[in-house]
Amino acid sequence: MSADGHAAGDAAGPGRDPGTGRLRALSRRLARRVPSGRFRPRTGLRWKLSAAIAAVGALVALALSLAVHNAARVSLLNGSRDIQDERVTFAQRIYESTGRLNFDAHIDDPALPPELREAVRGGQRATYLEDTGEGPPEVWAAVPLAGGRVLSIHTRFEDRYAVLSDLDRALSIGSVSVIGGGCLLGVLVGGQLSRRLRQAATAAGRVAQGDTDVRVRDAIGGRVRDETDDLARAVDAMADALQQRLEAERRVTADIAHELRTPVTGLVTAAELLPPGRPSELVRDRAQALRTLVEDVLEVARLDSATERAELQEVALGEFVARRVRVLAPEAGMEVVRDARVQTDPRRLERVLGNLLANAAKHGREPVRVTVEGRVLRVRDHGPGFPPALLAEGPSRFRTGSADRAGRGHGLGLTIAAGQARVLGAALTFRNAPDGGAVAVLWLPGTAPTDSGGIPVVTLPAPRS
Numbered sequence: 001m002s003a004d005g006h007a008a009g010d011a012a013g014p015g016r017d018p019g020t021g022r023l024r025a026l027s028r029r030l031a032r033r034v035p036s037g038r039f040r041p042r043t044g045l046r047w048k049l050s051a052a053i054a055a056v057g058a059l060v061a062l063a064l065s066l067a068v069h070n071a072a073r074v075s076l077l078n079g080s081r082d083i084q085d086e087r088v089t090f091a092q093r094i095y096e097s098t099g100r101l102n103f104d105a106h107i108d109d110p111a112l113p114p115e116l117r118e119a120v121r122g123g124q125r126a127t128y129l130e131d132t133g134e135g136p137p138e139v140w141a142a143v144p145l146a147g148g149r150v151l152s153i154h155t156r157f158e159d160r161y162a163v164l165s166d167l168d169r170a171l172s173i174g175s176v177s178v179i180g181g182g183c184l185l186g187v188l189v190g191g192q193l194s195r196r197l198r199q200a201a202t203a204a205g206r207v208a209q210g211d212t213d214v215r216v217r218d219a220i221g222g223r224v225r226d227e228t229d230d231l232a233r234a235v236d237a238m239a240d241a242l243q244q245r246l247e248a249e250r251r252v253t254a255d256i257a258h259e260l261r262t263p264v265t266g267l268v269t270a271a272e273l274l275p276p277g278r279p280s281e282l283v284r285d286r287a288q289a290l291r292t293l294v295e296d297v298l299e300v301a302r303l304d305s306a307t308e309r310a311e312l313q314e315v316a317l318g319e320f321v322a323r324r325v326r327v328l329a330p331e332a333g334m335e336v337v338r339d340a341r342v343q344t345d346p347r348r349l350e351r352v353l354g355n356l357l358a359n360a361a362k363h364g365r366e367p368v369r370v371t372v373e374g375r376v377l378r379v380r381d382h383g384p385g386f387p388p389a390l391l392a393e394g395p396s397r398f399r400t401g402s403a404d405r406a407g408r409g410h411g412l413g414l415t416i417a418a419g420q421a422r423v424l425g426a427a428l429t430f431r432n433a434p435d436g437g438a439v440a441v442l443w444l445p446g447t448a449p450t451d452s453g454g455i456p457v458v459t460l461p462a463p464r465s
Helices: 021-032 045-098 114-121 158-208 216-220 227-272 278-304 317-328 346-363 388-393 413-423
Strands: 126-130 138-144 150-155 313-316 333-338 341-344 369-373 376-380 427-432 438-443
Touching: 045 126, 045 138, 045 150, 045 158, 114 126, 114 138, 114 150, 158 216, 158 227, 216 227, 227 278, 278 413, 313 317, 313 346, 317 333, 317 346, 317 369, 341 346, 346 376, 346 413, 346 438, 388 427, 413 427, 413 438
Parallel strands: 333 369
Antiparallel strands: 126 138, 138 150, 313 341, 369 376, 376 438, 427 438
C-alpha cells in the first residue's frame, strides 16, 4: 500500500470513443431515476407470457368444463326423469288392468319423499330427485291411484351416470392439454420476443457506451415487423439525433474558440504594451486567463474529434514524474513505490499530470501527494473530495463541482486530462479517500495504443485490503 492509503475502489475501464462521455453520463442519470431500495424479482418475458396464457387457458378450460359438466348432468337428470315418468305410467296401466306391479313399483312406499307425496296427493303425476351426495341421485316417480293410494318407483341409474364420470375425466385431460399447449405456445412466442428485446437492450447498451456504428434495428434482425422494430427504430433515431447534436456542439465550440484565438492573442499582445501599474496588471492577467481558456477549449475540441495520436517514447515513469512534479508543484510530496518503464507520449502525460496537480491545488488542500507504483500514478489532496456528480458521471466541461470545490476554473482541466488519457490508452479514475481528500488514479496500459488510434485493454489489479 502506498503512503496515500489507497484502498479498494480504484477500478474503472478505459474510455471508448472521445466525445461520448455525455452519452454514458445520460444513461447513468436515467438508470439512477429507477427507484431502488426494495427487492424487485426479475422474471423473463417468456415466463410472464406463458403464465398469462396458462392462467387464461385454465380459466377458459375450467369455465367450459363446468358448463359442459352441468349441461350433461342436467341432460342426464332430465332424461332420467322422463324414463321414470314413462315407467310409472306403464306400471300404473299394468296395475290397473292386471293388478300386478312391474318395474319394482310399490304401493304407498314408506320411503317416498314427503315432497313427492304431497305433490301426488294433489292428483298429479310427478318425479323427484333425491340427492344424498353419495353416488348418483335417486330418481323417484309417483302417480295417484284410486282410494288415495300412491304408486311409486325409484332408481339410481348408476350406469347412465358413469358416463358423466367419463366425461369429467375427458374434460380434465382436455383442460390439462390446453393449459400445457398454451404454456408451450407462450414459451415459444415469449422466447422469440424476449430474445429480440434482449438483443435490442444489448445493442442500446453498446450505443450508450459510445459505439455509434451499432444500430438496434439491425441487431434484432427478423423479417416480421412488430412493436420491437418500432422501439428499435425509435432508439436508433434518438441515438442519431443525440450524436448529431453532440457533433454540432463540438463543431460550434471549436469554431468559436478558433475565431477567438486571433483577437485574444492580439489582446494579450496589446496588454503587454500598457504602461506599468496595477490596472495594467489586471488587464494582462484577465487577457492571459481568456487566452488560456480559448486554448483549453480548442484542446477539448481536438480531443473530441478523435484525430489525436500519441507520439510514443519509452520513459522511466518514476523518474519522469518526479522531475515534472518538482517543476509543476514543488510543494507536493513525491514517492516512487515501484518504478516502471512505459511506452507513452511524454507531452501528453505531462499535460495529464499538470492538470491533476492544478486541480488539487485549486480545489483541494495540502498536503498533495504524488505516488508512482508500477504503471499506476496517483495524485491525492486532502480537501473536500470530488463531488458526487463527478464520481458518478466523470468530468464534464464547464462544471467545477460542488460549492466546496467551485468558484475557480472552468471545469476543463479534468476533461482535458481524461481526454489525453484516452489518447494514451490509459484509464483515469476518480474517487474520494475514506479519511477525506480526492484521489485521481491514472492507469497506464501495458501495451501502447495502436497506429489506428485504438485503445488497448487496461488490466486493473484486484482490490487489496
